Amino acid sequence: MGKFSSIKIVFLLSLFFSVSVFAQTPQPSPTPPPTDDDVVKITTKLVQFDAVVTDKDGNQVRDLNIADFEVLQDGKPQKITNFSYINTESPAQSSPVTTIKNGKNVVLPPARVRPEISGRILTFIVDDGNCTASQIGMTAAREALIKFVNEQMLPNDLVSIYQTRGGSSLLQQYTSDKTQLMRAARRIRWYPPQGSCVSYNGDFFEPTREDSTGKRTGQGSFETDANRKTREQIEDSIRDNQAVGTIGVIRYVVRGLGKISGRKVVFLLSDGLPLRTREGINRQAFDALRDLTDAANRASVVFNTIDVRGGISYSPQGNDEGGSAVEKRIREVRVTRDGLFHLAEETGGVFYKEQNFLDVPIRRALSLEKGYYLIGYEPDDETFKSKDFNKIEIKLKRPDLKISSRAGFLGRTDNETAPKKRTGDGELYEAIVAPLPRAGLNVRLSAFFANDAAQGNVVRSLVHLDGGELMFVDDANGFKKAVFDVVAVTLNEKNEVVDEFNRTHTFKIEAAAMPLIKQNGLIYTTDVPIKKAGNYNFRLAVRDAGSKMLGSASQIIQVPDLKKSKIFLSGLTVSQVDANGKFVAPSAVKPENALSLTDSAATPAIRRFRPNSILAYAYTLYNARADKTTNQPKLTVQVNLYRDGKIISEGKPQTPELEKPSDPSRINDYGYLRLNANIEKGDYALQIIVKDLLTNETTSQWIDFEVGN
Known part of the structure; x- marks a missing residue:
């Protein structure tokens, strides 16, 4: 095992904390949403919708009354x-520092987003399918x-990026981690058409068609009337299927968001969503959109x-016949925009x-x-x-203001449309x-990620179960017992399940240990083997069989x-150092020993430390290059500290002290940090470069x- 010289780092961080403890100014909290989480309500007793009001300059107006x-x-x-204004604005804050001086592979730590103080929930759907x-x-x-x-x-935004072209489970993960989101955004690109889409080549408009045996149709192309009619029927069929298919993907997103309380914002970025054919309204697509x-x-x-x-030019091109071609293009663009307009108009968006720069409308x-x-009212019996x-109009009595609200609802109550509650394993998989x-x-x-010669590649997971919420019952011989159902799946980038398990664990403990469980909870440890390199989404749900309470969590893991032979750092953990200078490091466990008790919250799974304590950080470095002369790697290590997503202490690159002989292909290393007695309480992130x-x-x-504490 290698060892880094960390004395200077400990001193610098202690010094920083001693002067920064008074540097934070408390921020006022936003007005909390109502205790009832439903924003929109559609019941026989109350119909309630949300609305946003703006002035002529597009600024929100927040001081109106009933x-x-x-x-x-x-x-x-x-x-x-019913009438109220709900303030959801977060305190003024800036994004984390994004300047990267050490190279493109530096992963910046985001601010930790706690469920009780999370900010905006934002979804982006890119219609590349x-x-x-184009x-x-x-x-x-x-x-x-x-x-x-x-x-x-x-920093406290939770964001997800979906794609209608098959999508990736990685892009369906809501996260505040900019590195993950940047990776997802950079993968968006145009792909050559497939299947029924082969007649489209990525241009805005249909290409000019030639048929030397046909007569000119006056629409800017050469083809017979029979060929034109056949082509139009095929194109209308493609449009019908494409519109309904896109709406189906969007409906999937909405179904998931329906499980989350509060007002949610979705952006659909698309080249168009047509609702009409040459014969008129596409009833199948229109009904699907109305249900959506x-x-x-x-x-x-x-x-x-x-x-x-962006800005579309309707000027004649190539062999186009002036006015008729321009009219056709205008009509074509209007048709493709129908669905986009109605989707926003009906939902209050x-x-x-x-728009040539799409970040402008997002902002x-x-x-x-x-x-x-x-704004709510009591509906009549009809x-x-x-x-x-049922068409709803919310109007303002002040003509200088503009209101954005929802267009209405189908004549069904929320109880009629709510999905049936699942039980048993179905409830776990739904979570x-x-x-x-x-x-x-x-x-x-x-x-x-972890790797060793015996197991190969694995995803090692540490799960902390809050002890204050666990239900134990009396068992024989003065023991206490709890039963837990655990379901986990590992998904690859194609949303395919590469591993899953469904386990039931019975945990027995002496009654005298219950105060310790209430204080520190339980730790669940599991290893999942991974054969191929790539990015994986590990998802897990746990149910306490006694209380029937259920919780879930997920995380993206990169498997190199x-x-x-590229250098890769993984397995970074932090834990408290005991009086003998030792600390806990996670290791493989058998499924029957997955649940364990901990006597401290300063462990790798919980990571809650007291001021004036010493914590140890440990990690594994893979594929460091060995010098041909000394057979030793030449490395520098930098330790940075962040608070709420902002860097507060930037260390200098230092040369590590490695014990000899060292295997450069797998270096296990560690260092120490002392927390000052006056350190400000809160959430931090330790970064190793x-x-x-x-x-x-x-x-x-x-x-x-x-x-x-």
Whole structure:
């Protein structure tokens, strides 16, 4: 085992903490949302919608009262019985430092987002599975998302990126980690059409077609009337299937967001969502969209839609016949925008078009998410006797202001549309596929890549179960007993399950140990073998059989290809040092020993430290290059400390002291940090950056921890 000289690092951090303890200014908390988590309600006793009001400059207006509004259902005035303004604006804060001086492989630690203080929940859907997806549009979408992550994303945002082209489980993970999101955004690109989409080549408009035996049709192409009719029928069929398919993917996103409380914002970036054919309205697509918007409204989801094609030129091109070609293009663009307009209009969002820089509408839409009005009324007896659509109009009595609200609802109550509650294993698997961790049993997951000669590649997971929520029952001989059901799946980038398990564990303990469990909880440890390199999504759900409480967690883990000889740092853990200078390091355990008791919260799974304590950090470095003369690696190590996503102590690269002989292909190393007695309580992240001076390669990893009582 190697050992880093960390005396200077301990001193510098202790000195910093002693002067920074008074540097933090408390920030005012935003107005909390109502205790009832439902924003939109559709019941026989109350219909309630959210609305946003802006002035002529697009700024949100937040000081209106009930007398400024009027509500109509199907043209009939309604008496407003519920009215409030919910402030959701977070305290002013800047994004974490993103300047990277040590190389592109440095992973920046995000601020830890606690469920009880999380900020905006933002979803981006890139419609790259659309037959008419263009090269320019997909490029613009990619650049907009990269810019959002770099410049607009706040530390406590939870963000996910979906793609309609099959999608990736990695992109369906809500996270505040900018590194993961940047990786997802950079993968967005235009792909050549496949299957029924082969007639599209990535341009905005259909290409000019030639048929030397046919006559000129007046539409800018050469083809017979019979060929034209056949082509149009095929294109209409493709459009129908494409629109319904895209709506299906969006419906999947909405279904997941419906399990999350509060108002949620979704951005759809697309080249178009047509609802009409040459024969008129595409009834199948229109009905699918109406069902989607109704589900989105009940789930309190707002859609902002963006035409990614930017400013469109309608000028004649090539052999086009002037006016007729321009009219055709205008009509074609209008048709493709129908669905985008209606999706935003029906859910209280905004449709943005003719935007050459797509980060601008994203910024504009988010500027409106500072709060919203809740406006409700008691519906009459006729409202739910028919399943027809009920049109809602929320109007302002001040003509100088503009309101954005939802368009209405189908004549069904929330109870009729709510999914059936699952029980047994179905409930566990439902928790696993949920877009955000299941609220209930407090489950905290810490997972990382590990490798050894015996096991090969594994994902090692440490799960902390909050002891204050666990239910133990009396057992024989003065013991206490608890039973836990655990389900876990590991997904690859194609959303394929590469490993899963379903286990039931019975944990027995002497009654005298119960106070320790209540204080520190239990640790669940498991290893999952991984054969191939790549990025994986490990998802886990735990249910306490006694209390029936259930919790879930998930994490993205990068599994490197160690055969490519690139340097890689993994397995970074922190734990407290005991009086003898020793500390706990995670190791492999058998499934029957997965649950364990801990006598301290300063362990790798919990990571809660007291002021004035010494913590040890340990990690494994793979594939360091050995010097041909000394057979030893030449490395530098830098230790940085972050608080709430902001760097507060930047260490200098130091040369590690490695014990000889050392195997450069697998170096286990550690160091120490002393926390000052006056350190401010809160969430921190420790970052380790290692540079191989022989290959000029850099690798890094971070781990979060808490300082408290």
